[in-house]
Amino acid sequence: MIKGVRLSNFGPIRSLTYSEFSKINLFIGANRSGKTTLLKAMYSAIKAVELYGRGKNIKKINELLFDKLYWTFQSDRIGDIASRPDNGALTFSMTEDDGGMLSYSFSSKTEKQIVNISNTCAARNNDSVFIPAKEVLSLLDIIIQSREEQRFGFDDTYYDLAKALRPTTQGKNIKVFSKSRKELEGLIDGRLEYDKTMKKWIFTQGRQKFDITLTSEGTKKIAILDTLLGNHYLSKSSIIFIDEPEAGLHPELLVKFLDIISMLSDCGIQVFIASHSYFVIKKLYLIAQKKNESLPVISFGNNGNIQYADLQHGMPDNPIISQSVELYKEEMSL
Amino acid sequence: MIEMRESGLLFRFEDETFFPIEKEKDKLATCKGHVKTCECVVYPQKGHLCDKVVFIEAKSSAPNRANCIVGKVTNDGTPIDTEHWRLLTPLDNYARDISQKFIDSFSMWHSIDTGFHNASKGLLNIPAGKKTIRSGEHPIFVLVIKGFADDWLAPVKAAIEAELRHFIRAWNIRPTALKVVNESMAREILQIDVETY
Numbered sequence: 001m002i003k004g005v006r007l008s009n010f011g012p013i014r015s016l017t018y019s020e021f022s023k024i025n026l027f028i029g030a031n032r033s034g035k036t037t038l039l040k041a042m043y044s045a046i047k048a049v050e051l052y053g054r055g056k057n058i059k060k061i062n063e064l065l066f067d068k069l070y071w072t073f074q075s076d077r078i079g080d081i082a083s084r085p086d087n088g089a090l091t092f093s094m095t096e097d098d099g100g101m102l103s104y105s106f107s108s109k110t111e112k113q114i115v116n117i118s119n120t121c122a123a124r125n126n127d128s129v130f131i132p133a134k135e136v137l138s139l140l141d142i143i144i145q146s147r148e149e150q151r152f153g154f155d156d157t158y159y160d161l162a163k164a165l166r167p168t169t170q171g172k173n174i175k176v177f178s179k180s181r182k183e184l185e186g187l188i189d190g191r192l193e194y195d196k197t198m199k200k201w202i203f204t205q206g207r208q209k210f211d212i213t214l215t216s217e218g219t220k221k222i223a224i225l226d227t228l229l230g231n232h233y234l235s236k237s238s239i240i241f242i243d244e245p246e247a248g249l250h251p252e253l254l255v256k257f258l259d260i261i262s263m264l265s266d267c268g269i270q271v272f273i274a275s276h277s278y279f280v281i282k283k284l285y286l287i288a289q290k291k292n293e294s295l296p297v298i299s300f301g302n303n304g305n306i307q308y309a310d311l312q313h314g315m316p317d318n319p320i321i322s323q324s325v326e327l328y329k330e331e332m333s334l
Numbered sequence: 335m336i337e338m339r340e341s342g343l344l345f346r347f348e349d350e351t352f353f354p355i356e357k358e359k360d361k362l363a364t365c366k367g368h369v370k371t372c373e374c375v376v377y378p379q380k381g382h383l384c385d386k387v388v389f390i391e392a393k394s395s396a397p398n399r400a401n402c403i404v405g406k407v408t409n410d411g412t413p414i415d416t417e418h419w420r421l422l423t424p425l426d427n428y429a430r431d432i433s434q435k436f437i438d439s440f441s442m443w444h445s446i447d448t449g450f451h452n453a454s455k456g457l458l459n460i461p462a463g464k465k466t467i468r469s470g471e472h473p474i475f476v477l478v479i480k481g482f483a484d485d486w487l488a489p490v491k492a493a494i495e496a497e498l499r500h501f502i503r504a505w506n507i508r509p510t511a512l513k514v515v516n517e518s519m520a521r522e523i524l525q526i527d528v529e530t531y
Contacts (some may be wrong), residue, residue, distance in 0.1 A: 278485075315485060325484040328491075333382070333523050334510040 001270045002042060002239065004095045006103075009082050011037040011073075014304045019095070022294040023265040026284055026311070027274040028318055029300025034275040036243055038298070042243045042272065043130045044068040045094045045102050048209060050124045062114045065104060071147070072157040079110035089116075096121055127240040129164055129228060130157035133247040135220040137192070137201050138213045140165065157243075164233045165201075165224065179230045180263045182290075184226040187256055191230075192223035217248030222257060229264075236268035246277035255283045262287045278324045285311045339531065340373050340392035342480045343517060351377045353461050355389075355439050361457040362386075362442075370431070371439045372475075376478035381525035388474045389439050390526070391432060392408040396479050396490045397424035425493050436475045436512075438504050472508045480530060482516045 004019030012034040027035035048065040051057055057064075069078050082090035093103035100121035106114050136143060139154075140162050147159040154162075185191050190205035192212075203215045203223065212220065228234045242261075246254055258280065266269055273280065281297075287312040288295035295311040299318045309316035336343040336352050353375040359365040372391035378384055445451050446458065477494065479487070491514035498512060513524060520526040 282485075315483070321485045324488070328484070328488050329519065329523060331510065332513050332515055332519060 001097045001237070002046065002094060002272075003097045003154065005038070005042060006093045007038070007041060007091065008061075009088060009090045010034075010041055010092060010311050011081055013037060013302070013306075016298070016306055018298060018308060020294065020296055020297070020310075021270070021272075022131045022296055023269075024262065024271045024284065024287070024295050026295065026297045027272070027282065028276070028281060028297060028316075028320060030276075030319055033300035033302060034304075034306075035298075035300050039130070039241050039243055039272055040041070040072050040155075040157065040272045041092060042094060043128065044072045045092065046124075046128050047156075047160065048117065048240055049102055049121045050126065050128060052119070053123055053137050061119045062104070062117045065102075065117065066112075066114050068156060074152045077111045077169050078114075079106065079108045082106065082108040082110075094177055098122060103196070104222075124237070126235050126237040126239075127164065127233050128241070129161060129234065130159050131161065131221070131224060131245075132244065133244040134158075135217050135224070135248065136161050136223065137165070137215075137220045146221040151167050157241075161224070165227055165231075177234075177264070177267065180260050180267070181226055183256075183260050183263070184221065184222055184229075187253060187260075188219045188226075190219075190223075192220075192227045218250060220251055221245070221248055222253070225260075234269065239272070240264070240268045242271065242273045244275055244277075245273060246275060246280055251279045258287065262291070272330050276320060278320050281311075281315065281318070281320060285315050288312045338374060341394040342530055343392045343394075343478060344531040345374075345390070345392070347374070347376050350461050353380060353443075353459075358426060358458050359442060361449055364451075365413045365442065369438045369442060370435045371442060372435045373497065375439065375443055378525075383474055383524055383526070386472070387443070388476055389436055389443075391475075391477045391481070393432075393433055393477065396482060396486070397428050425490065429490070429493035429497045432477055432494050433501070436498065437501050440473060440475075440501075472511055474511055474513060476513045476515065476520070476524060476526070477511050478520045478526070478528060479514070479516055484516065484519070487514050487516065487519075496505045 002019075002021050004021060006017045007013050008015045012032060016038065027038055029035045044065065048061060048068050051064050052061045066078065069081065073079055073081050089105045089107045091103070091105040093101060095101045102119045102121050103257075104114050104117040106116065136158050143154040143158050143162040146153045147156070190203055192201055193204050194200075195202050201212045203210045203212055203219065215223075234240070239259075245257060249257060254277070261271055261273075273284075275281070284295055293312060297309045297311055297316050299307040299309065299316055301307070301319075307316065315321060336347050336349050338347065338354070354373070355371045355375050356373050359371050361368055372389050374390050376388050376390060377386065378388065446460070451458075475498075477490075479490070482490075491512060494514065495512055502509060502511065515524060517528050517530060520528050
């Protein structure tokens, strides 16, 4: 489990330090304020740790991290991720709850290699996943093909997810996930299946089968999570990064989706969510209250100002809630 | 100036535009004990609500939508057969109660105006220059919840709005007639003279 991060000069993030991550964590803020950058930075780091020393992989940790940063942020030079050259090097460190730490730094001139890196994280046998805002199912082959042809377009959050969805031998449900899967399938009244004959994903509802392109974005999003739980890609110590879960989901489905996320976090999965949505904040606030558990919120302001709060202690001041209140006040004044 | 203390809120209204409908209804035999009403009816002569007939209810709190109980009820809350089972939350009950108060108050105001209560009219302290709600002069229904956070108001309003929907449509009242506010919004937006005490 990731316990803390420290970043400086990382994309739009000037400086950020947090050391109290919990089972579910929320990043909120306006567009281009840094919340997705933080999500991707953490994802790149944890994926590098997960891949390091696994199977026949003989790449060094700095090579794995370089690849992951390069393909996740898709800048011509990874030095471009350090957006404020005058402020010195980009630095990043991530600590795990067992004390392991991955830290690195590089300057804005870096092109090919990360030299300053230290890794004391234990080997991870789990796979973490990033669920991007846009759906991947209908573009699965294109995403994999473009990356394997070394072309920019779909970053590695899409590519890794596309690979994770590749059909594998399915065994029995992991017991702790069976309830969550049942709930997920109940939400969309069906499930995703790979048709070996047609070589594509289809959505099945009872005896009816639908081409994946005819299925709604929200259904696909839920079906993806269900599939990752069913194909054993995710395990109890996986970490799920979700960018804008509200994209494509009706608020009613969204709050139920978050209930299932909460259920998964009870099984051990750690979750990081970036969102613009009032419903997400409010629902997570209610989850924190019901469980009486810490649910940290990092709120990114437009001016680079970052605030830290915990939904266990109340709703934070933030632009999403303020905007919603402003609209309400406007209505009251009519 | 008349002061009204309700649910921890102190309101101040002009004497001649203030009708304490909740107290006055008990003077009417057909209403006493049977009709739910809001705290008062006012028709301010200045400010944001100038010249509107305003029905005001005050509450010290409101329930959380997340707390649910399952019950079997009809629309008026009486238990019935299982075909009508539905999820009933404390907020639903709260919204139903508030909306009933607004609907009954509106009906009573009209009934006094139209003479249905003519026999009892002398008993009531009808304020000088009582304002009649004419077509096109839309009434306003205000619920003031003491100390309620700004961002918690919208779900409460939505719940009451759902209960009032048929009434609003039947009377062709503007959808924006319902205002659910805390005391600071009541003061700043609606310009109602109210404070906590």
